[in-house]
Amino acid sequence: MHKFLIHHKGDHVGxxxxxxxxxxxxxxxxxxxxxxxxxxxxxxxxxxxxxAIAPLEPSKSVLKxxxxxxxxxxxxxxxxxxxxxxxxTARW
Amino acid sequence: xxxxxxxxxxxxxxxxxxxxxxxxPVDDISNAACEAVAKIIPGTLALPHAYGRLQYGExxxxxxxxxxxxxxxxxxxxxxxxxxxxNWTKIxxxxxxxxxxxxxxxxxxxxxxxxxxxxxxxKAKEFVQWASELRREPIELKDLTVSIKCGESDTTTGLGxxxxxxxxxxxxxxxxxxxxxxETSELTGGEHLIADxxxxxxxxxxxxxxxxxxxxxxxxxxxxxxxxxxxxxxIAGGLSTIEEKALGNIAKTGTKTVIGxxxxxxxxxxxxxxxxxxSSSAAAECVTLMAAGGAVVHFFPTGQGNIVGNPIEPVIxxxxxxxxxxxxSEHIDVDVKGLLSREINLxxxxxxxxxxxxxxxxxxxxxxxxxxxxxFSMTKLYPSA
Numbered sequence: 001m002h003k004f005l006i007h008h009k010g011d012h013v014g015x016x017x018x019x020x021x022x023x024x025x026x027x028x029x030x031x032x033x034x035x036x037x038x039x040x041x042x043x044x045x046x047x048x049x050x051x052a053i054a055p056l057e058p059s060k061s062v063l064k065x066x067x068x069x070x071x072x073x074x075x076x077x078x079x080x081x082x083x084x085x086x087x088x089t090a091r092w
Numbered sequence: 093x094x095x096x097x098x099x100x101x102x103x104x105x106x107x108x109x110x111x112x113x114x115x116x117p118v119d120d121i122s123n124a125a126c127e128a129v130a131k132i133i134p135g136t137l138a139l140p141h142a143y144g145r146l147q148y149g150e151x152x153x154x155x156x157x158x159x160x161x162x163x164x165x166x167x168x169x170x171x172x173x174x175x176x177x178x179n180w181t182k183i184x185x186x187x188x189x190x191x192x193x194x195x196x197x198x199x200x201x202x203x204x205x206x207x208x209x210x211x212x213x214x215k216a217k218e219f220v221q222w223a224s225e226l227r228r229e230p231i232e233l234k235d236l237t238v239s240i241k242c243g244e245s246d247t248t249t250g251l252g253x254x255x256x257x258x259x260x261x262x263x264x265x266x267x268x269x270x271x272x273x274x275e276t277s278e279l280t281g282g283e284h285l286i287a288d289x290x291x292x293x294x295x296x297x298x299x300x301x302x303x304x305x306x307x308x309x310x311x312x313x314x315x316x317x318x319x320x321x322x323x324x325x326x327i328a329g330g331l332s333t334i335e336e337k338a339l340g341n342i343a344k345t346g347t348k349t350v351i352g353x354x355x356x357x358x359x360x361x362x363x364x365x366x367x368x369x370x371s372s373s374a375a376a377e378c379v380t381l382m383a384a385g386g387a388v389v390h391f392f393p394t395g396q397g398n399i400v401g402n403p404i405e406p407v408i409x410x411x412x413x414x415x416x417x418x419x420x421s422e423h424i425d426v427d428v429k430g431l432l433s434r435e436i437n438l439x440x441x442x443x444x445x446x447x448x449x450x451x452x453x454x455x456x457x458x459x460x461x462x463x464x465x466x467x468f469s470m471t472k473l474y475p476s477a
Contacts, residue, residue, distance in 0.1 A: 005251055005432065015247045015330065017432040029434065031251075047415060048247045048330035048395065065250070065343075069281065069336035082332070089333035091280050 002036065004028040004051055008066035009035075013050040013082050020045040028053065043081035050082040062087050095450040098228035099235065099388075100166065103192030107235035108166030109388050109453045111226055112137050112404050113219045115212070116163055118175025118184055119144030125174050125200060128209045133216040135224070136172070139403055139468045143476075144180070151473040156183060157357040158470055161384030163188030163195065164359070167404045169226060170194040170219035172212050177201050194219055228455075234268030234364060236453070239387035239405070240344055241275055243375040245322075246329020246395030250340025252412020252431035252441070253393030259442025260391060260449065261346030261366070270364045272354065272382050273345045274371035276306040277321060281335025282342045286368065291349050298353055302370050321373075329396045329413075344393055356471055357384035375400040376467035379407060389452060391445070399423050401465025406458045410445060423459050425452075 003026040006014040014028045014037075022044045028037045028051075037053055045051045050064075056076040061068035070089045076082060099107045115126040115138040123140035130138035139162065147155050163171040163184070171188050175181030178199040185197035196215040198208045240257055242249055261271050279286055283303050290296035322331045331337045351365035357380075360367050369385060371378045375398055379390055383405040390407045392400065397420040401407050411417050414429040421427075426448050430436035436444075452458055 002434070007250070015251060017248075017251070046330070048413065050247070050330060050332070064336060065339045067282065067335070067339055069339065070333035083330070084327060084332050087332050089281075089335060091334055 002027045002029045006030045006037070006053060007064055008032055010066060011063045012052060012054045012056050012076065013062065013064050014053050016045045016047050016049055016051060019047050020051065040079050042077065042079040045081050052076045052078055052080040052082050054078065061090075095447070095454065097231045097233070097450060097453050099231040099453060100169070100226055101229055101231070102166045106166040106191070106386065107231050107388070108168070110167040110404065110406065111169045111223055112167055113170045113172075113216065113223050114139055114163065114168050114404065115172045115174065115216060116159060116184070117141065117144070118159065118173060118181050121145070121176050122174045122200060125205045125209050125212065128205070129172065129174070129212045129216050132209070132213045133220055135220045136216045137403055137466075141468055141470045143470050143472055144175070146476040148477050154356055154471060154473060156187065157355070158381065158384045159184045160187030161357045161359060161386065162404065164191050165383055165386060165388070165404050167388050168193070169223035171196075172216050172219065173197040174208060174212055175199050194222065232267070233264060236264070236389065237270040237272070237387045238264055238389050238391065239272040239379065239382035239385075240391045241273070241375065241378045241382065242341055242344060242393040243398030243400060244325045244329070244394050244396040245337055245340055246326060246331055246413060247336075247340065248329070248411070248413040248432060249393050249395040250343050252428050253395070253410040254340055254344035255438055256410055256412070256426070256428050256431070256441040256445050257344040257391045257393050258346045259438055260445045261344070262348060263442065263446060265346065265348045265366050268364050270360060271346075271366050272369050272385060272387055273366070274369035274378055274382065275341060275373040276303055276370050277310065278334075278341045278373040279303060279338050280307070280321070281333070281338040285342055286345070286350065289348070289350050291351050295350070295353060299350070299368060302353060306370065325396045344391075354385060357381045359386045372471055374469070376402075376469035377471045379405060380467070380469050381471060389449060391449075397423060399460070399463075399465060400467055401458070401460030401463070403466035403468050406452050407460045407465070408445075408449060408452055408458050409460065422463065425459050
């Protein structure tokens with residue numbers, strides 16, 4: 001059973017649809033083509049929060065819905081919990 | 093969705109789904125008289141609010157537009173208007189009377205509250221008895237004006253409840269209905285997506301001007317919206333940035349061409365279809381403006397659990413967040429958490445929402461109506477003189 005969903009192939013993050021525990025290996029489903037991905041969560045990710053599914057260097061656009069939702073403040077690694085501590089809006 | 097719909101066809105041909113007799117204060121100091129009338133005459137509804145004195149310019153125009161639009165809304169059968177003085181009271185009463193519906197107006201100066209409450213109560217009693225004999229008649233989807241706005245959003249809104257509303261928006265527009273969306277500042281990060289859906293290059297330019305003007309007001313305050321947009325509730329729900337919030341928000345607007353732009357509380361003039369209304373993203377303010385523009389039923393996707401209602405426009409709450417659906421179930425009309433577990437698909441979720449909307453059109457009270465949520469919040473553009 002999947003524990004997270006990804007809006008778009010090529011996105012850097014998925015969204016937990018159940019609480020994910022640190023160290024847990026979880027399956028995500030891409031909503032655009034139904035394919036799946038397996039990721040080991042490095043941190044706990046509560047329902048509704050984001051998990052990195054691709055590595056990203058600092059100061060790069062973070063994609064969700066195939067569109068930038070801000071930029072990375074630090075390097076992101078697969079399985080990282082992604083939120084306001086490591087990404088920021090590009091608008092204000 | 094095979095239900096026959098029934099609504100109230102008003103004097104001007106517009107169709108409502110509720111049959112309110114409202115007691116409308118022109119200004120803050122007339123609230124007490126309006127509330128007194130509503131206590132004396134059961135079945136009437138006072139709409140107290142905070143403003144209406146010493147406003148000027150565009151802010152005053154918006155005040156009048158909101159007052160008049162609220163009275164004109166087809167969910168309203170008849171209106172008693174009470175203000176402190178005669179001139180502004182008459183402007184509002186005349187604006188509403190243009191629909192052909194019964195309107196009576198009273199001004200308090202020279203008489204006092206008690207005499208005006210007595211006179212207005214006689215009129216309110218007459219209106220409520222008259223309205224009680226109005227009957228619903230068969231209507232169609234194309235007769236409806238529907239508004240959409242989400243609140244206390246989180247990532248589940250973009251995954252589930254907003255795409256569900258999107259399904260309904262496309263079906264309604266295809267059926268010939270009119271739909272409003274708005275929330276100008278909450279398009280930030282996806283404003284280009286909405287600009288690309290404008291019917292003409294002129295409309296596209298006007299839309300981008302409207303958007304830049306709103307963002308310009310925010311910037312003119314010398315602050316940014318970090319901490320306000322996204323809200324603390326949004327952040328608790330997993331939304332990290334305004335762009336992420338905006339993309340979820342936009343996910344509820346369907347796929348249709350936007351045929352017109354509306355000022356706050358403005359009624360559409362270009363016929364049926366999808367309109368953008370320049371508006372605040374604050375829930376009660378936005379729904380109040382959209383109801384004043386003529387919307388008779390509202391779709392409200394929520395993630396963390398916004399509880400807003402409106403006195404004259406039923407608000408239908410939709411959530412895909414399983415925690416919210418369980419912990420705040422009394423506020424949730426349509427539960428589409430099955431989208432997250434993938435037990436239902438979007439078409440099925442759209443069917444659920446349309447079926448529920450039809451029941452609400454035909455008279456079922458929404459959760460917000462049953463819980464007495466009647467937030468009537470005027471938008472104020474700048475300080476009064």
